Amino acid sequence: MTSETARDRQPPLDERLEELWAEAARDGRRLPGEPALAAALSSSRPAVREALIRLEERGYIHRRKGADTTVNASLLDIPARFDRRVEESALIRAMGQTPQLDVLDVQRTRITLDEAEAYDLRPGTEVLRVHKRWTADGVPALLAHDSVPITGAVDPETIDPEQPMVDIAVTLAGARAEWEVVWPTATALDEADAAHASRPAGEPVLTLEVSGMSPTRGVCYWTTEHHLSGAFRYAMVRRADWR
Structure with a gap:
């Protein structure tokens, strides 16, 4: 060699x-x-x-x-940093627990008018929506509603929905995200998500609204992540020199 x-x-x-x-x-x-x-x-x-x-x-x-x-x-x-993207299963393993991914639903639909305006996409663009759940040692820890626009020639039926969303976007949208814009907020679980999380409806959760951006500022994907209470402990690192 x-x-x-x-x-x-x-x-x-x-x-x-x-x-x-x-x-x-x-x-x-x-x-x-x-x-x-x-x-x-x-x-x-x-x-x-x-x-x-x-x-x-x-x-x-x-x-x-x-x-x-x-x-x-x-x-x-610090097992999880709020300011860095970490694949969900790797994050759970970093916390010393065993991860499992469950694909709850897969749909091929068209974007809403609000989505078309928010992400600067053509109205009527098809999108692959994947609803996922991750468990840690068998306990639900995170729910995600992923959406990837279908702008290429690949048949979405051939896509493995268990793939990371960033990889699905490369195939369907033809671009890899270089940045993510993340909007954190506190929301309450609706009845459907509460059932999948084995939590009571209305329970407060940390919700991240995330959109992946390509080098040309195009949107490769967007997702709503519900991080269930008590599952993760996040930290953010910042300089403290007060310049």
Whole structure:
């Protein structure tokens, strides 16, 4: 095996850098400088520098010129970050529980006039709607009402509805979301969702209205997620230097 082939088989640089961060955070030490990191990761200094910038933007580290990089060890105790997209089953596993996905309903319909206006889509556009439920150790934890516009030539009947919504969108909408716009609110479960959640109707839940945006600002998908009370404990990391 050539060195180039071995490098290609390595995890992405960001993942390997996060592993070094986790080791440093658990050991209570700082990350070394860029030259040492580049050598340890078999990467170039410019690539490591860019990866460190991304890590700092996400709150994992803090860098100062002429000093070692300090690590935010508190992130070790955060299984779910509100500001990052994590696949639902992976999120449940990160909390030490066993996930199960149930597809409750699949429909092929046309968008409503309100949806056409909200997402700048042509009235009458077909959309695949998938209603899903995730359980954690057999207990309902999250409900999602996913909607993906059908703008390509692929037959939606061939789609596996258990796929992540972002992958379904690549197939049906022909674009991958680069960003998500998330609107959190507190709502109450209606009778149908309450039945699927094994919770009483009217119970308050954290609801996220999410739309996935492509690089051209087109909407790839939208979803309503109901995060059931007591199932997840979210955190958001932000800088506190008050500049």
